[in-house]
Amino acid sequence: MPVSPAMAENLAAAVASLYEQAELALIERVTRALAEGLDSPRWTDLKLAAIGNLRTAVEEIIAALQADASGAIHQALAEAYDRGQQAAIAELGALATGPALAAAEALPAAAAVDRLAAALVQETGPAHLRMLRTALDVYRTVVAAASAAPLVGATTRREAAARALAKFADRGVTGFVDRSNRAWNLTSYVEMATRSAVGRAAVEAHTDRLAAAGVKLVIVSDAPEECDRCKPWEGKVLRREGPSGPGVVEVEHATEDGRTVSVRVAGSLPEARASGLLHPNCRHTVSIYLPGLTRPRPKPPSRATYEQTQEQRRLERQVRAWKRRAAAAVDDAARVKANAKVRDYQGRIRELVADTGLPRKARREQIGTAR
Incomplete structure (x- = not known):
């Protein structure tokens, strides 16, 4: 069966949910700490004295998150890699005979999964320190804003605190920048990173399995609701690896020994992925191209733009x-x-x-x- 990042998309939800739960716990913990005794004349002094208690509570949230996230990341990537392998095995098994059939079995995946999981843990690691810093900064900011409000007569302490906390809820934990210099909040950043990683794991497992079977060419599906990054590669035949750029390759016919056929290729799979194909949310799939047999499938109807x-x-x-x-x-x-x-x-x-x-x-x- 064809492979796509979408086949592992749901696996990222478990990891992202952990961070979303932690971020929500952070918002609620800061709000509860600030709301307690808000009408007391000694509120400012009490809040400044209690910042150590908040730090301890936030550190407990982060410690629980770290323990859960590491296992969830490894589990998600292991499952994504297995799905990619199984997709390739299903395709290779359909060839029935020859080296492809002999290769239609799962390869040991532990090393690849450990490598992918370690990279994702490292990428998401800075989030934990950022959570602590953000919680304490927001707490101090709200105390300062709410304490100053009655002095200037602009608003009440409660209104000032509510306004500052609403801004915190809107932003969440921010300050994450990806390789394209785009800014993200905590949950969106972790979900993006995890979806990229599990999609990469599924595709990598699929291509690793095809490589072991000696498959040289793959074909990209023609998917509805496509984006501009993927559109140039729709329905195109690609080299599984090798040089970039279009060209014509001479390969053996899929079922007729001794017969070669000319196949026009649009480039290589690594080239297409580098330009955006198979990004998170991508609806395209990649499957084995059988020279002389494979024909492009019709484009499914679009439900929307x-x-x-x-x-x-x-x-x-x-x-x-x-x-x-x-x-x-x-x-x-x-x-x-x-x-x-x-x-x-x-x-x-x-x-x-x-x-x-x-x-x-x-x-x-x-x-x-x-x-």
């Missing part, structure tokens, strides 16, 4: 953002307002999926339950 799929993701982010606002609310009125916004954006999602036929993915509207 690429822009509409991105609009759905934007609305999902808004649902999650207002749920975080509700978690950071210092009073019932703010919580009711935030929950009303949640329902509003969920209504917009229902309208979009009804108009387009896109599937509603309720999981992407959820935020974790705090520990």
Whole structure:
């Protein structure tokens, strides 16, 4: 069967959920610490004296996250690698005879999985220190803002604290920058990194298995709702490895010994992936190309435009953002307002999926339950 990052996409959800739960626990813990005794005249002094207690609570959240995340990362990558291998085995087994059939069995994967897991643990490691720093910085900022508010007569201490905490809930833990210099918050960054890693594991396992079987060419599917990065590679035949750039290769016919056929290739699979093919959220697949036999499959009908799929993701982010606002609310009125916004954006999602036929993915509207 063909391979795609999408076949392992759900595995990233378990890892991302751990970080989302930790971020929500962080927001709730800071909010609870600040809301306690908010109307007391000694509130500022009490809050500054209690910052050590907050540090201890946040460190406990981070320690639990580190313990859970390491195992979840390794498990997700092991499963993704296995799915990629099984996809290749299914394709090779369909060839019935010859070296391909002999190679249609799983290879030892421990070393590859350990390598991929270690790289992802290292990439997400700075998140833990950032969480502690952000929680303490936000706590001090809210104390300063709320303490100054009555002095300048601009607002009450409660309103100032609520406003500052709402900003924290909107941003979450920020400060993560990827290789393309794009900024992310904690959960989005970890989900992006993990989805990239599990997709890479599945594709790498598939190509490793094909290499062992001597397969030289693969073909890219023609998928609906494609993005501009993938469109140039749709339906194209690629070298599994080797030189970049288009050309014509002479290869043996898939079933007729001694007969060669000319195949036009658009480039190599590593070249296509470097330009964006098989990115996270990619709907394209890669499968074995059998010279003289394989014919491109027709493009499936599109349910919506690429822009509409991105609009759905934007609305999902808004649902999650207002749920975080509700978690950071210092009073019932703010919580009711935030929950009303949640329902509003969920209504917009229902309208979009009804108009387009896109599937509603309720999981992407959820935020974790705090520990």
